Structure formats: structure tokens, C-alpha cells
Amino acid sequence: MARVLIVEDDAAMRSRYAEMLSHDPDFEVVASVGTAGEGLAMMDLRKPDVLLVDLGLPDISGIEVIRHANQTLPHCECMVVTVFGDEEHVLASIEAGAAGYLLKDASEENFLAGIRELINGGSPISPIIARRLLKRFQSEGPAPAPSTGGKSETTLDVALSEREKEILLLASKGFNYPEMGKLMGISPHTVTSHVKKIYRKLAVHSRGEAVFEANRMGLIRTL
Amino acid sequence: MKPTAWDLSVPFDALTRCSAVLALLAMMAAGSATLHAQTTQAAQPAAKKRADVAPIVIEFTEADFLHNGEREHPAANAAWQNVPLPDSWRKADRPRNKIGWYRLKFNLSATPRAPQAIYIPRITNNVAVHMNGILLGVSGRIDARELSWNTAQMFFVPPNLLQDGPNEILLRLHPDGMLRAGLSNVYFGDDAMMRERFEQRLFIQSTAPKFIAWLLALTALLSLALWASRRQETVFGFFGLLCLAMIARLWHTFTRDPESIGWLMAAPSIAWMMATQTYFVLRFCDQRLPRFEKGMAAYAVISTLLLFFAGYAQVVVGVFLINTALGLAMLAVLTRALTRVPKFENLLLLLAVYINFALAMHDLINYQEKFEFDRLYVLPLGGPLMLFAVAVLLIRRFVGVLEQHEALNTQLAARVQERERELSLSYERLRTLDQQRATAEERQQLMRDMHDGIGSHLMSTLALARMGTLTQHNMQEILADCIDELKITIDSLEPVESDLLVVLGNLRYRLEPRLNAAGISLEWAVNDLPPLAYLDPENTRSILRIVQEAFTNTLKHAGAKRITLSTGVDYANARVIVRVTDDGVGFKPGQPAGRGVENMKNRAAKLNGDVEVVPLKGGGTCVNLYLPLAKMA
Numbered sequence: 135m136a137r138v139l140i141v142e143d144d145a146a147m148r149s150r151y152a153e154m155l156s157h158d159p160d161f162e163v164v165a166s167v168g169t170a171g172e173g174l175a176m177m178d179l180r181k182p183d184v185l186l187v188d189l190g191l192p193d194i195s196g197i198e199v200i201r202h203a204n205q206t207l208p209h210c211e212c213m214v215v216t217v218f219g220d221e222e223h224v225l226a227s228i229e230a231g232a233a234g235y236l237l238k239d240a241s242e243e244n245f246l247a248g249i250r251e252l253i254n255g256g257s258p259i260s261p262i263i264a265r266r267l268l269k270r271f272q273s274e275g276p277a278p279a280p281s282t283g284g285k286s287e288t289t290l291d292v293a294l295s296e297r298e299k300e301i302l303l304l305a306s307k308g309f310n311y312p313e314m315g316k317l318m319g320i321s322p323h324t325v326t327s328h329v330k331k332i333y334r335k336l337a338v339h340s341r342g343e344a345v346f347e348a349n350r351m352g353l354i355r356t357l
Numbered sequence: 358m359k360p361t362a363w364d365l366s367v368p369f370d371a372l373t374r375c376s377a378v379l380a381l382l383a384m385m386a387a388g389s390a391t392l393h394a395q396t397t398q399a400a401q402p403a404a405k406k407r408a409d410v411a412p413i414v415i416e417f418t419e420a421d422f423l424h425n426g427e428r429e430h431p432a433a434n435a436a437w438q439n440v441p442l443p444d445s446w447r448k449a450d451r452p453r454n455k456i457g458w459y460r461l462k463f464n465l466s467a468t469p470r471a472p473q474a475i476y477i478p479r480i481t482n483n484v485a486v487h488m489n490g491i492l493l494g495v496s497g498r499i500d501a502r503e504l505s506w507n508t509a510q511m512f513f514v515p516p517n518l519l520q521d522g523p524n525e526i527l528l529r530l531h532p533d534g535m536l537r538a539g540l541s542n543v544y545f546g547d548d549a550m551m552r553e554r555f556e557q558r559l560f561i562q563s564t565a566p567k568f569i570a571w572l573l574a575l576t577a578l579l580s581l582a583l584w585a586s587r588r589q590e591t592v593f594g595f596f597g598l599l600c601l602a603m604i605a606r607l608w609h610t611f612t613r614d615p616e617s618i619g620w621l622m623a624a625p626s627i628a629w630m631m632a633t634q635t636y637f638v639l640r641f642c643d644q645r646l647p648r649f650e651k652g653m654a655a656y657a658v659i660s661t662l663l664l665f666f667a668g669y670a671q672v673v674v675g676v677f678l679i680n681t682a683l684g685l686a687m688l689a690v691l692t693r694a695l696t697r698v699p700k701f702e703n704l705l706l707l708l709a710v711y712i713n714f715a716l717a718m719h720d721l722i723n724y725q726e727k728f729e730f731d732r733l734y735v736l737p738l739g740g741p742l743m744l745f746a747v748a749v750l751l752i753r754r755f756v757g758v759l760e761q762h763e764a765l766n767t768q769l770a771a772r773v774q775e776r777e778r779e780l781s782l783s784y785e786r787l788r789t790l791d792q793q794r795a796t797a798e799e800r801q802q803l804m805r806d807m808h809d810g811i812g813s814h815l816m817s818t819l820a821l822a823r824m825g826t827l828t829q830h831n832m833q834e835i836l837a838d839c840i841d842e843l844k845i846t847i848d849s850l851e852p853v854e855s856d857l858l859v860v861l862g863n864l865r866y867r868l869e870p871r872l873n874a875a876g877i878s879l880e881w882a883v884n885d886l887p888p889l890a891y892l893d894p895e896n897t898r899s900i901l902r903i904v905q906e907a908f909t910n911t912l913k914h915a916g917a918k919r920i921t922l923s924t925g926v927d928y929a930n931a932r933v934i935v936r937v938t939d940d941g942v943g944f945k946p947g948q949p950a951g952r953g954v955e956n957m958k959n960r961a962a963k964l965n966g967d968v969e970v971v972p973l974k975g976g977g978t979c980v981n982l983y984l985p986l987a988k989m990a
Contacts, residue, residue, distance in 0.1 A: 220848075241870065243874075261862030261865075262851050262863050307883055308861055308866070308883060313881055
């Protein structure tokens with residue numbers, strides 16, 4: 135039984151999530167709150183297994199909530215629930231430590247399947263996000279081009295395995311997990327766990343970057 | 358006696374000279390001018406080894422002279438008279454067409470075993486030398502009157518011709534009608550020491566002038582070639598001519614051929630030198646004195662004609678007087694011209710002109726036998742000075758041109774750089790404008806899209822809702838449509854860098870949940886596509902709408918279980934094919950295409966592409982979207 139914390143400022147959406155989760159005996163909603171502050175408090179208090187968070191919260195960004203969860207609850211799976219699943223929001227969440235994302239308009243079936251998949255070690259990926267990641271990881275090969283773009287285009291010091299690159303390439307061409315598994319001769323589940331690993335690499339890299347940045351600015355003395 | 362051609366030339370041989378000790382020393386330095394510095398009994402270890410006695414050097418300052426015109430050896434008791442050496446026949450006023458004899462006596466306490474030699478610095482014209490009655494040699498082909506007046510002589514004396522006690526050197530001198538007939542001091546002594554003196558003199562008197570003549574010839578060639586290719590540089594033309602005139606003047610001093618053309622040019626070439634030097638120097642310092650120049654040229658021509666046709670002997674003295682006067686005038690004119698702008702090379706050239714003039718005067722005086730008989734003629738040695746001045750000029754000009762060139766280059770580079778900056782600035786401005794225009798266009802496009810798409814969709818939904826005719830199911834459907842529409846619009850804004858597969862893949866990612874929910878499976882059979890450079894947001898949206906429409910049609914009308922999307926490239930027609938097939942009911946051929954198909958065709962046409970919808974055998978529909986590899990303007 136997975137214990138779920140919902141942080142979502144839209145009351146209608148909040149109650150819909152709760153309702154959908156209540157239909158599944160595998161899930162238990164431990165708290166459902168409307169602000170990041172409440173979310174952080176509830177997280178410390180209830181220590182959920184799954185965090186569903188909206189990015190556009192009234193007090194502070196959902197990104198902070200994810201980051202906090204990632205630091206204090208290493209076994210908690212964070213999922214962003216977004217309207218469009220657009221790469222800006224999704225990549226920022228993944229960098230903060232989210233393992234996946236859900237679309238707000240997903241059907242109940244897809245919604246629950248998404249959460250279950252995540253708990254089982256898999257993450258979703260869209261072609262556009264796959265392409266973005268591919269570009270970011272690829273650009274680490276040659277000498278890093280200085281200041282060619284914003285932070286989202288910085289090169290990464292974590293390398294992808296050949297398999298992971300292949301997965302991103304296939305994903306960018308629109309293949310879904312079963313098809314990719316078939317093409318690569320592995321199970322769809324293995325594919326999705328690879329994707330999760332890729333996400334984690336991105337998060338680790340970003341965390342390293344954040345720590346470095348914070349150290350530089352004198353925000354943290356010791357780790 | 359009627360003088361021959363070479364006889365005539367003798368008077369001009371060295372008519373214009375005056376002493377210039379400083380210049381002379383400078384010019385002789387290279388050739389080592391210590392001609393008379395040796396002491397008589399120099400002790401040389403090498404000589405000592407070979408001879409019992411110390412090396413001998415005897416300088417004869419007097420001789421017995423007999424002027425009998427006979428070729429046979431005169432008797433010892435003939436009418437010899439004692440004369441000092443050097444002995445000039447002109448000074449002694451002797452007829453210069455009659456053979457004369459010199460007898461030089463000396464005593465040897467012991468016969469040297471080392472070879473000995475006789476060295477005569479100057480003799481005019483030829484001589485036959487005997488030692489103790491035996492002929493040692495001649496200075497030149499005597500009866501051919503080969504010229505020896507400017508050639509030092511050395512005769513080897515085998516030791517076995519010498520004897521203890523009195524010895525006698527007998528010289529038969531052929532004056533050959535030369536004006537300056539005579540004999541210089543004569544030296545007898547150790548062969549090595551004689552040879553050293555002889556070779557020093559030979560170098561300065563003969564070798565160096567020949568070398569200088571070649572140098573002048575080469576310079577003349579270069580200067581004239583330079584002038585030929587750059588006619589406005591007359592300075593080099595006249596310098597070439599001056600070099601030629603100097604060669605003409607030098608020629609007679611080292612020719613031994615009495616018929617040589619060098620003798621013909623010896624006298625007139627002085628005027629040629631003065632005229633060409635005037636032209637050259639004035640151009641060197643960028644000045645013109647047309648009347649003086651023309652006067653000098655005219656004099657050169659007239660004096661040449663006079664010397665050639667009016668008879669040498671009659672005019673030569675006059676010509677040389679005028680030469681001297683004109684030379685002084687030229688000196689004054691050139692001094693003024695060269696000092697007007699006292700540049701380094703002007704002053705250097707002026708120095709060269711002065712020194713050359715001084716050398717010429719020295720030779721003139723020498724010719725008149727105001728110096729010792731064996732005094733060297735030095736004008737030939739003055740040529741290099743002139744060459745040096747011109748070389749400095751050339752180098753300075755060359756460096757000046759280079760510097761100017763470099764300065765010009767630098768200036769040019771700066772100007773180009775400035776231009777470049779301006780260009781890049783205006784390019785930057787253009788680019789900004791372009792970007793602004795593109796952004797505005799994109800926004801406008803997006804607005805139109807929203808207005809026609811999601812906007813009107815929501816409006817009609819609202820209208821239906823207000824009328825109360827909207828069912829719950831319809832409402833959900835319409836809202837889901839709107840959200841899909843929004844997603845597609847947002848996805849179209851992602852820069853995909855010409856990758857159509859990403860665009861199609863993302864559409865699948867968006868639409869597949871709904872297709873699956875409707876019980877339709879989507880088969881993905883894409884092949885890699887070449888980049889399509891025209892995939893901007895607007896064109897991307899157009900393509901997405903076409904494919905979306907194909908999916909929607911299937912979803913709504915076909916009752917299909919399965920949709921297949923495949924891609925491929927038709928290189929023969931330079932196009933990409935996106936094919937959507939379903940296994941639905943299809944339509945009958947000839948059935949009019951619906952509005953949806955019309956819309957798809959219109960959108961494709963804007964991309965220079967096309968859409969065809971064909972029924973499949975055994976049911977189902979195939980929608981082919983053709984897109985160009987490169988969109989035509």
C-alpha cells in the first residue's frame with residue numbers, strides 16, 4: 135500500500151486525484167493540501183511514499199517541494215502533475231528530483247497506471263523531452279561551448295550509456311516502450327527503468343551543480 | 358713623321374688631373390699602397406734558408422744612357438752618359454722615335470742562390486732586358502708596338518746568370534713615338550720581394566680598373582634596364598649613360614692594342630662623362646637646368662666631332678682647356694643643385710663628384726709629368742664612389758617605397774576593419790529587424806490559429822451550453838479536443854530543428870491515449886527522414902493538423918481497430934511521404950471528399966505538398982501526405 139501526499143492548489147483537481155486514488159486499494163491518500171508550505175509540513179509529518187505535486191503553487195514553487203522531498207525522503211517517489219507535460223516544466227522537475235510526471239487530463243486508468251509504473255521503477259518520456267535530453271547529454275562530448283544558451287542547455291558531466299542513448303533516440307522518433315523493447319530485444323519494463331535512470335542522472339548532475347553553486351555563494355558550509 | 362692613331366691618342370691619355378691625396382689613399386687602401394715602404398736589406402727567414410747572403414734589394418736611381426737608335430748591343434766604351442732615374446724623354450727633349458739604351462751596373466759580393474728578379478714600375482713604351490749580355494725578356498711585342506706604358510714589368514733572373522763582383526743590366530728602350538717615353542726607377546733583388554711589389558702595383562694599375570670597368574658595365578646594364586621599364590625614372594637612364602662614358606674613358610688605360618677603339622674614345626669621353634654626369638646629378642636631386650644641360654650635351658657632341666674630323670693634334674689642347682673650364686663650371690652648378698636640399702644622399706653624391714673631379718685633375722697634372730714618372734693614374738678608381746652614392750639612393754628609395762607600402766597597407770587594413778564593423782553593425786540591425794518581424798509574424802499566426810481553432814471551438818461550445826443542448830458527453834469531447842489543440846499548439850513552438858519524426862512522435866504521444874481509449878491501436882512504422890529545413894512553428898502546426906485530421910477522421914467515421922503511421926522518402930520526386938492507413942470501412946472511389954479532406958489538401962498546398970486519400974482494397978483508407986524535401990519560396 136503506497137501512501138500518497140497531494141499538493142495541488144486547484145481544489146477540483148485535488149479532489150479528482152483523491153477520488154481516482156480512492157478507487158484503487160493499492161493507494162492511500164495521507165494528506166491533500168493546497169500550498170507548498172502545508173505540503174512541506176505534511177511531508178515531514180506523514181512521510182509519504184508518493185508525492186503528487188503541482189508546480190504552480192500560490193506560495194512557493196512545487197520545484198522546492200520536490201527538492202525537499204528528495205533530500206529528506208530518499209524513498210519517496212515524486213511526480214509532477216502538469217497541464218501540458220511541456221519540456222520546460224518537466225525537465226525542471228526532473229532536475230529537482232522528480233521521477234516522472236502525469237498529465238492533468240489523463241484518464242483515471244492512465245493516471246493510476248502512471249503512478250503504479252513509477253512505483254515499479256518506470257518513468258514516462260515524450261519524444262520532445264527525449265530529444266532535449268539527447269542533445270544535452272550529447273553535447274558533453276566535444277569541448278563545452280561557452281555560454282551558448284541558458285542553464286537548460288549546459289553540458290552534463292554525467293555520461294549516458296550506449297543503451298540509454300539508444301532509448302532516447304528511439305523515444306525521440308515516437309516509439310513507445312513496448313515497441314522500443316521489441317526493437318532492442320528487451321522488455322518494456324527494462325526500457326522504462328532505463329528512462330528512470332536517465333532522469334536520475336540528470337537530477338544527480340543538477341544537484342551537483344546546485345551544491346557547487348550554493349557553495350560558491352557561501353550558502354552551505356558543509357554537506 | 359706622321360703620327361698613327363694610337364700616337365694621337367697619347368696626349369689625351371691623362372690630361373685632366375689634380376692631386377687628391379685623401380681620395381687616393383682611400384681608394385688604395387684595399388689594394389695596400391705600401392709600394393715604396395720596403396727597406397733594402399729586409400731579413401726574411403724563408404729567403405735566408407735558401408741563400409748564403411741576406412736577400413738583396415737594389416733600387417737604381419741613376420743609369421748610363423746611350424741614344425744611338427741601334428738594335429745591336431752598344432760597345433762598353435760608347436758615348437754613355439749618366440742620367441738620373443726616373444728618366445723622362447720629354448723633359449730631356451729627346452726625339453721619341455729613336456731606340457735608346459740604359460746600362461745599370463751593380464756589384465755582388467756573393468752570388469745569391471735564390472732566384473732574383475728585375476722590377477720596373479713604369480716604362481714607355483717597350484723594353485728588352487738583358488742581364489750580363491743575356492736577353493731576359495721583353496715588355497711586349499716590340500715591333501708590333503704593343504702598348505706597355507701603363508703596365509708594370511717584372512723579369513725573372515736565373516741565379517746562374519749572376520756573377521761575383523760587377524754585374525750589368527742592359528735595357529733597350531723602344532719609345533715608339535709615345536709622348537711620355539721614359540724609364541722609372543728600376544729595382545733588382547730577391548724574386549719573392551720583387552714579386553710582392555710588382556703584384557701590388559699590378560693590382561692597382563691594371564686589375565682593379567678592369568674589375569671596376571666590369572662593375573660599371575653591369576651597373577649600366579641594370580640602370581638602363583630599369584630605365585627601359587620605367588621611363589619616367591630618367592635618373593637611372595642617365596646614370597647608365599654615365600657608366601658607359603666612364604667605361605669609354607677607362608678603356609685606353611688597360612688596352613694593349615694600339616689600334617683599339619679605346620684610343621678613339623679616350624679624349625671625347627671626358628666631355629661625355631661631364632654631360633651625362635650633369636644630367637644624372639640634376640635628376641638625382643630632382644632639379645632641371647635645361648640650358649646648362651643642353652649646353653653640356655652640345656659641347657660633348659661638338660668636341661667629339663672636332664676631335665674625329667678636325668684632326669686630333671690641332672684641337673686636343675684646346676679641347677682639354679675647355680674641358681677643364683667646363684668641369685669647374687659643372688662643379689659649381691652641381692654643388693648648388695645638390696646643396697639646395699641637403700639630404701644625406703645628395704651630400705654623398707656631391708662628395709663623389711668632388712673626389713672624381715679631384716682624381717681627374719690629379720691625372721691631368723700627372724700626365725704633364727709634374728709628379729714622379731711612375732706615378733699612378735687614379736681616375737679609374739673613382740668609379741665605385743659614384744656607384745656607392747647611387748646604391749645608397751636606390752636603397753633609400755626602395756626602403757621608402759616599402760615603408761609607404763606598409764603604411765598604406767596598415768591604413769587599408771584599418772579602413773577595411775572599420776567597414777567590417779559598420780557592416781556587422783548594419784547586419785546586426787537587419788537581423789534584429791528580421792527577428793522582430795519573424796516574432797511578430799509568428800505571434801500573428803498563433804493568434805489566427807487560436808482564433809480559428811480553440812477560440813471558435815470554445816465559443817460554439819459555450820453557445821451550445823447556453824442553449825442547453827450540450828450533453829455531458831459532448832462537453833467532455835469538446836473540452837478534450839480543445840486541450841489536444843492547445844497541446845499541439847504548444848508542442849509546435851518547441852524548436853525541433855527540422856526533425857519531422859519528433860513532431861510526429863509527439864503527436865502520437867498526445868493522441869494515443871484517446872485512440873487507445875476508443876479501442877484503436879496505433880502502429881508506428883516510421884523510417885528515418887532527412888531534415889526539413891522549413892519546419893518552423895507555423896509549418897509544423899500545419900503538418901500536425903493534417904495528421905491529426907487523418908486520425909480524427911478514422912476515429913469518428915471509420916470504425917477502425919488499427920491505425921498505422923509510416924514514413925518514407927521518395928527521392929525521385931524530392932519528397933517525404935507520411936502515410937496513415939486504417940482498417941476501417943473505407944469509402945467508395947468517386948465519393949466526394951469531405952470538408953476535412955479539403956482542409957488537409959489546402960494546408961498541404963501551402964507547404965508545396967499534397968494530400969491524397971485513397972480507399973484500400975478490402976476496406977480501410979490510406980491518407981498520403983506528401984511534403985517537399987525543400988520548400989520552394
